[in-house]
Amino acid sequence: xxxxAVVDDDRMLxxxxxxxxxxxxxIRLIAAVATVDExxxxxxxxxxxxxxxxxxxxxxxxxxxxxRLRAAGSRVLMISTVADRPRIVAxxxxxxxxxLTKDHDLKTLVAAxxxxxxxxxxxxxxLAFAWAHDKSPARPRLAPKELQVLLDYASGLxxxxxxxxxxxxxxxxxxxxxxxxxxxQQAGREAYTKIDLARLVHEDGLGDGFEIRDPGA
Numbered sequence: 001x002x003x004x005a006v007v008d009d010d011r012m013l014x015x016x017x018x019x020x021x022x023x024x025x026x027i028r029l030i031a032a033v034a035t036v037d038e039x040x041x042x043x044x045x046x047x048x049x050x051x052x053x054x055x056x057x058x059x060x061x062x063x064x065x066x067x068r069l070r071a072a073g074s075r076v077l078m079i080s081t082v083a084d085r086p087r088i089v090a091x092x093x094x095x096x097x098x099x100l101t102k103d104h105d106l107k108t109l110v111a112a113x114x115x116x117x118x119x120x121x122x123x124x125x126x127l128a129f130a131w132a133h134d135k136s137p138a139r140p141r142l143a144p145k146e147l148q149v150l151l152d153y154a155s156g157l158x159x160x161x162x163x164x165x166x167x168x169x170x171x172x173x174x175x176x177x178x179x180x181x182x183x184x185q186q187a188g189r190e191a192y193t194k195i196d197l198a199r200l201v202h203e204d205g206l207g208d209g210f211e212i213r214d215p216g217a
Contacts, residue, residue: 002117005031005047007039007065008079009057013102017051024110034058036065046073049116052096054080054087062087063094070095075116088127089139092203098122121202139204140183149176151206154197 004027006017014032021029030047033039035058039050050069054062062078069076078091078099088099097116100109104124112122121127142150145166152162153173163173184191184200191200200206 001026001028002113003028003030003045003048004051004113005029005033005039005049005074006051007033007036007056008051008053009034010053013053020106020109024106027110027113036060036068040068040072048075049097049113050074050076051079051113052076054078054091062091066091066094066096075119077112077116077122092127092205098124099127100124101126121205123205127205140180140187142180142183142206146176146180146183147206149173150180150197151201153177154194154201156194156198 004021006014006029008014008017014034018029018032021027030045031039031042033042035056036052037058037060039047052062052065052069056065066076066078075097076095078088078096079102080087080099081102091099098112098121100112100122101124104112108124112124115122145168148166149162152165153159157165159173159177160170162177163170166173168176180197181191189200190196
């Protein structure tokens with residue numbers, strides 16, 4: 001069972017989600033509250049996944065809400081009435097694990113919760129569109145070959161296997177990888193280890209279906 005909490009100050013939505021999630025197999029709703037303060041002050045069980053409204057009327061900053069929930073041990077799925085591209089990108093950069101608008105059906109919501117609970121990013125058309133149009137300097141522009149090398153290497157493959165898959169030499173693959181790291185570091189984002197690179201791939205939504213591979217693949 002995946003424990004879920006909802007933070008939203010729309011009373012009708014809270015009541016609707018209570019009814020919806022009561023019918024969802026494998027999901028247990030443990031809290032439905034109007035603010036992050038209220039959820040964290042409860043002192044009870046931490047939810048595995050929190051459905052968090054992007055903009056709350058208490059004036060709290062979305063990025064702060066996300067960071068506080070992550071610090072409490074929860075993963076965060078953002079929900080909103082509109083697909084606000086800059087806010088979507090900012091929420092993902094703050095540590096959110098996915099983004100959905102509130103017009104999706106129960107099946108889509110449950111699938112997103114399951115993805116987030118499993119440690120993956122819950123993709124949606126709104127999120128893909130926001131990433132595709134993100135012009136922030138914190139998201140470096142990668143050449144096609146740089147992106148290919150990044151995705152293969154960050155997935156767990158060795159540099160030699162990454163080079164073979166790209167049809168280049170290991171030295172050339174290392175050159176591309178070093179360029180990727182340098183671009184991220186110049187943007188003020190840590191990119192030193194393979195774990196760092198895998199995190200950046202997830203944060204920036206690079207590579208649909210990205211997954212950790214067998215190094216011998």
